[in-house]
Amino acid sequence: MSLTCYTKATKPFQGQKPGTSGLRKAVKVFQQDHYTENFVQCILSAMSGGLTGSTLVVGGDGRYFGKKACDTIIKMCAGNGVRKVIVGENGILSTPCVSCMIRKYKTSGGIVLTASHNPGGPDADFGIKFNISNGGPAPDSVTNKMYEISREIVEYRICPELHCDISTPGTQQFVVENRPFTVEVVDSVKDYVDYMKEIFDFPAIKDLITGAKGQPLKILINAMHGVTGPYVKKIFLEELGASPDSAVNIVPLEDFGGHHPDPNLTYAADLVKAMKEGDFGFGAAFDGDGDRNMILGHKAFFVTPSDSVAVIADNTDSIPYFKKNGVKGLARSMPTGCAIDRVAEKKGVEVFEVPTGWKYFGNLMDAGRLSICGEESFGTGSDHIREKDGIWAVLAWLSILAARNTTVEQVLLSHWGTYGRNFFTRYDYENCESGPCNQMMSELDAMSSDPGAVGKEHTHAGKTYKVAKIDNFEYTDPIDGSVAKKQGVRVLMTDGSRFVFRLSGTGSSGATVRMYVESYESDPSTFTKDAQDVLKPLVEIALSVSKLKEFTGRQQPTVIT
Numbered sequence: 001m002s003l004t005c006y007t008k009a010t011k012p013f014q015g016q017k018p019g020t021s022g023l024r025k026a027v028k029v030f031q032q033d034h035y036t037e038n039f040v041q042c043i044l045s046a047m048s049g050g051l052t053g054s055t056l057v058v059g060g061d062g063r064y065f066g067k068k069a070c071d072t073i074i075k076m077c078a079g080n081g082v083r084k085v086i087v088g089e090n091g092i093l094s095t096p097c098v099s100c101m102i103r104k105y106k107t108s109g110g111i112v113l114t115a116s117h118n119p120g121g122p123d124a125d126f127g128i129k130f131n132i133s134n135g136g137p138a139p140d141s142v143t144n145k146m147y148e149i150s151r152e153i154v155e156y157r158i159c160p161e162l163h164c165d166i167s168t169p170g171t172q173q174f175v176v177e178n179r180p181f182t183v184e185v186v187d188s189v190k191d192y193v194d195y196m197k198e199i200f201d202f203p204a205i206k207d208l209i210t211g212a213k214g215q216p217l218k219i220l221i222n223a224m225h226g227v228t229g230p231y232v233k234k235i236f237l238e239e240l241g242a243s244p245d246s247a248v249n250i251v252p253l254e255d256f257g258g259h260h261p262d263p264n265l266t267y268a269a270d271l272v273k274a275m276k277e278g279d280f281g282f283g284a285a286f287d288g289d290g291d292r293n294m295i296l297g298h299k300a301f302f303v304t305p306s307d308s309v310a311v312i313a314d315n316t317d318s319i320p321y322f323k324k325n326g327v328k329g330l331a332r333s334m335p336t337g338c339a340i341d342r343v344a345e346k347k348g349v350e351v352f353e354v355p356t357g358w359k360y361f362g363n364l365m366d367a368g369r370l371s372i373c374g375e376e377s378f379g380t381g382s383d384h385i386r387e388k389d390g391i392w393a394v395l396a397w398l399s400i401l402a403a404r405n406t407t408v409e410q411v412l413l414s415h416w417g418t419y420g421r422n423f424f425t426r427y428d429y430e431n432c433e434s435g436p437c438n439q440m441m442s443e444l445d446a447m448s449s450d451p452g453a454v455g456k457e458h459t460h461a462g463k464t465y466k467v468a469k470i471d472n473f474e475y476t477d478p479i480d481g482s483v484a485k486k487q488g489v490r491v492l493m494t495d496g497s498r499f500v501f502r503l504s505g506t507g508s509s510g511a512t513v514r515m516y517v518e519s520y521e522s523d524p525s526t527f528t529k530d531a532q533d534v535l536k537p538l539v540e541i542a543l544s545v546s547k548l549k550e551f552t553g554r555q556q557p558t559v560i561t
């Protein structure tokens with residue numbers, strides 16, 4: 001029997017503009033009649049190359065509304081002439097896994113159902129993101145096209161009679177308007193786990209964890225009730241032989257147990273506490289969709305994401321993938337601490353500074369100029385896929401510990417001994433009023449064209465910094481020449497210290513201000529100092545230059561990293 005498709009009349013919704021990582025809004029917004037359908041139609045209509053004969057990967061982090069959205073997407077793919085949809089069992093696929101599968105099966109792209117690290121549940125957030133055929137988030141050219149379409153949309157195509165069961169792996173064949181249409185429900189973890197086994201030396205990591213060659217390394221992995229739970233279970237417990245108490249919160253929940261599934265010192269406080277109290281040598285947490293990670297050592301020794309990527313880049317000889325493919329270039333997002341730049345210099349490879357957002361790394365990777373990159377926002381990854389990858393980062397760290405037979409803290413101390421330490425901190429002011437924050441940003445922006453601001457000295461608690469340059473970061477992609485403007489105001493000091501202000505692109509309501517502060521120290525006696533103490537004078541100067549407290553009305557940040 002051939003199923004019938006329908007063209008449904010609709011009207012544009014305001015604000016269907018994909019942000020840094022897709023369209024993120026409250027679940028209630030997505031639940032409005034036609035809202036989700038409109039946006040899915042925009043994705044499908046914006047796909048270059050057309051849909052006939054195409055295959056798409058669909059899956060997400062298991063948050064509330066994910067299954068409903070999967071069902072809608074499958075029906076609309078059928079209605080729009082897509083040939084095949086590959087969907088994770090129960091709609092579950094981590095973001096790195098979607099990227100991996102798009103590349104492995106050479107599909108036209110994929111749709112990821114996640115609001116990443118934002119809370120989930122009926123009163124929380126949902127999100128839809130489109131990834132292109134290289135496996136990475138759609139670039140601005142594509143998301144702008146989606147947005148243009150969303151402003152003029154009058155109809156969408158759907159096959160409402162198509163009922164498919166995504167709860168068990170297997171292939172389901174349909175005939176839709178006399179065309180074949182296939183839905184393949186796949187095991188959520190298999191392709192990803194197979195790939196990790198190619199990239200890393202699993203037996204070496206297993207020896208480390210089980211103590212085959214000495215003391216076992218006790219690890220504690222906290223999946224924060226996000227999508228990584230099944231991946232953690234398979235990889236760390238089953239493949240690498242970690243004991244059952246090594247993994248917690250590994251059952252994905254639609255509301256992440258009511259928490260923010262965000263691996264930082266505030267929202268992953270239970271991991272920090274357990275690491276402080278227990279005798280674990282290594283701890284890690286991931287965000288809702290599995291692309292972010294936080295790494296901790298014994299007694300909750302904190303590895304900043306900016307240092308984490310630099311350490312991985314410095315130790316590629318511990319990872320078979322890089323031994324095989326070499327390291328072509330390194331990169332970080334602009335606000336990320338500059339530790340990796342020093343590694344690139346020593347290794348004699350290119351280093352790139354891109355705007356915030358993983359999508360900016362994709363072209364460089366596709367052009368064979370970038371192997372390892374990271375962001376201060378707990379994102380670390382490589383050109384093995386086109387998303388950042390939390391579990392990959394943990395396996396990279398465990399590979400380094402296995403090869404060097406040492407601790408997390410010792411790895412950092414020896415890294416700083418070689419390169420010096422880039423002290424880094426980030427202050428977040430979440431959910432502020434948008435108007436005053438925009439005003440603050442435009443006043444900061446105005447300073448970049450004020451010649452009087454450069455050369456000015458700022459002093460706090462006996463420390464003086466002299467402004468060398470102020471700009472609003474602009475990036476020209478070396479591969480396709482596209483330009484991203486106004487990516488954050490940077491105040492650069494003559495000694496290489498700096499602070500940066502930008503507004504978050506991932507919040508779902510109000511404005512979140514991010515302030516990033518960094519200073520470089522080469523004196524070994526400073527290396528073990530607390531970053532907050534070392535950076536305090538510059539933090540105070542940044543607060544006073546920006547008049548942040550006046551604009552936001554906030555005396556304290558919501559989160560300090």
Ligand SMILES: O=P(O)(O)OC[C@H]1O[C@H](O)[C@H](O)[C@@H](O)[C@@H]1O
Binds near residue numbers: 020333358506514
């Ligand atoms: O815009 P923000 O809230 O600072 O978030 C920035 C981050 O958002 C997501 O996680 C993106 O995948 C990252 O690439 C980006 O760094």
Ligand SMILES: [Mg+2]
Binds near residue numbers: 289290292
């Ligand atoms: Mg994420």
